[in-house]
Amino acid sequence: MSDSPNQAEILVDVEPANKTFRIRVERGTTVADLVNAIVERCEADGVSVRRWARDRVGRENVSLVLMRKGQSSAALPPTVELGQLDPVVEPDERFTLDATAVVG
Amino acid sequence: MLSDDRRDRTRRFFGRRALARIERAHVLVVGVGAIGNEVAKNLALVGVGRLTLVDADTVELSNLNRCIFFREGDVGRRKVHVARRALRAAAPAIEVAACARPIQEAPDAVWDADVVALCVDDELARYYVNARLLGDGRRTPVVNGAMGRTWGEVSVLVPGLTACLVCLWSDDYARAVLSEEVRRKCDAFFQETREKFPAISVLTSLVGALSSTEIVKLLAAEPGELPPALGQRIRYDVRRHDLAVQQLVPNPQCVDALCRKRRAASRVPRTQESQHERFPQSGRNPRGR
Numbered sequence: 001m002s003d004s005p006n007q008a009e010i011l012v013d014v015e016p017a018n019k020t021f022r023i024r025v026e027r028g029t030t031v032a033d034l035v036n037a038i039v040e041r042c043e044a045d046g047v048s049v050r051r052w053a054r055d056r057v058g059r060e061n062v063s064l065v066l067m068r069k070g071q072s073s074a075a076l077p078p079t080v081e082l083g084q085l086d087p088v089v090e091p092d093e094r095f096t097l098d099a100t101a102v103v104g
Numbered sequence: 105m106l107s108d109d110r111r112d113r114t115r116r117f118f119g120r121r122a123l124a125r126i127e128r129a130h131v132l133v134v135g136v137g138a139i140g141n142e143v144a145k146n147l148a149l150v151g152v153g154r155l156t157l158v159d160a161d162t163v164e165l166s167n168l169n170r171c172i173f174f175r176e177g178d179v180g181r182r183k184v185h186v187a188r189r190a191l192r193a194a195a196p197a198i199e200v201a202a203c204a205r206p207i208q209e210a211p212d213a214v215w216d217a218d219v220v221a222l223c224v225d226d227e228l229a230r231y232y233v234n235a236r237l238l239g240d241g242r243r244t245p246v247v248n249g250a251m252g253r254t255w256g257e258v259s260v261l262v263p264g265l266t267a268c269l270v271c272l273w274s275d276d277y278a279r280a281v282l283s284e285e286v287r288r289k290c291d292a293f294f295q296e297t298r299e300k301f302p303a304i305s306v307l308t309s310l311v312g313a314l315s316s317t318e319i320v321k322l323l324a325a326e327p328g329e330l331p332p333a334l335g336q337r338i339r340y341d342v343r344r345h346d347l348a349v350q351q352l353v354p355n356p357q358c359v360d361a362l363c364r365k366r367r368a369a370s371r372v373p374r375t376q377e378s379q380h381e382r383f384p385q386s387g388r389n390p391r392g393r
Contacts, residue, residue, distance in 0.1 A: 032274055055253065056252050056253050056254075057252050057253070057301075058252075058253065058301030058302070059227075059301075060284075061227075061277065061280040061281060061284060062277075063272060063273055063274070063277045065272050067348075067350060068350075069348075072351075073348055073349060073350045073351065074350050074351040074352070074353050075272055075337055075350045075351070075352050075353065076272075076353050077267070077271050077272050077353055077354070077355030077357075077358070078272070078273075078274040078355070079355055079356065079357040080353060080355065080356075085353075099252065100250075100257075100272060101250035101251050101252040101255065101256070101257045102225060102227055102250055103225040103250055103251055103252075103301045103303065104135050104137055104138070104139045104140065104222070104223040104224045104225045104249060104250050104251070104311075
């Protein structure tokens with residue numbers, strides 16, 4: 001966490017909301033915490049991330065995934081804490097929310 | 105004449121030694137739908153010596169818009185049998201075994217493969233294949249292909265060494281996968297009403313090509329040579345031609361208990377890491393064959 005030892009602001013692109021959210025995260029924030037917060041915030045704005053994801057992957061049950069963009073491109077598992085990522089999360093680092101493909 | 109034989113251009117591409125490794129290889133193809141057709145076709149044409157096809161489904165008319173091996177006259181026949189016939193016609197030297205059962209019920213012999221090509225649209229099958237690969241301890245690489253509405257993604261993994269096939273799953277997602285399967289098995293109505301996903305051949309060809317490229321790299325590698333995509337997911341979105349190569353970060357609290365155990369035992373960092381350093385240096389692929 002480069003903003004401070006315990007906090008950083010990151011940017012998360014959320015396609016169904018057509019927005020980039022600026023979110024302050026803490027060292028112990030897990031990927032699942034962040035994803036759930038975004039989903040709930042979008043729901044409050046009348047945007048269903050899960051419906052969008054279902055349309056994207058063709059399944060009722062969808063696996064949302066947070067992806068790190070840029071040089072450190074990575075797909076992050078839900079239980080990982082953002083403060084544990086290596087390399088460390090940079091201020092204003094970009095992430096994106098998407099769904100995992102299932103159909104073969 | 106050397107320039108006139110069936111494998112001339114392939115030999116020129118890979119060289120004799122790499123092609124010989126490919127010709128000796130055995131690939132297990134799980135799922136012989138749209139992506140499985142493409143993967144099997146490419147592997148056969150490249151010269152892979154042995155394929156085992158596993159799929160319990162029969163050909164349906166709606167498959168014909170994207171499956172290269174299926175024709176109208178094949179409707180109702182087992183996909184694996186139709187594909188086996190077509191593969192033998194396309195590549196007479198290939199040895200093809202067909203198993204018309206779900207992968208969960210396939211005999212042990214099918215797992216004696218150098219690489220597993222995972223081409224299914226069923227998460228329970230992924231869960232099973234993952235558990236099987238984690239359990240047998242042979243470090244067999246798996247190349248997992250799937251498509252979304254506008255993109256394809258392919259991951260190259262050795263479960264237990266890299267992230268596994270279910271490391272990105274949440275507990276809720278895993279529970280839903282397992283309960284949906286129970287529901288489908290208990291009530292035929294749910295099988296009939298399963299969603300039909302929009303799919304066209306260009307996308308399945310793309311995923312099939314990416315998958316088979318990664319499989320061939322694994323098979324052709326020199327002893328000790330490490331595949332660059334190991335532990336990664338290649339994701340290509342056709343809307344704006346966005347290509348991303350992403351590290352799949354292993355999950356220390358993976359929903360698969362054996363994955364958790366293996367990771368704890370290997371004492372690896374909890375996030376991104378160099379998977380390559382953990383490969384045995386003596387083998388020609390991650391299994392050291």
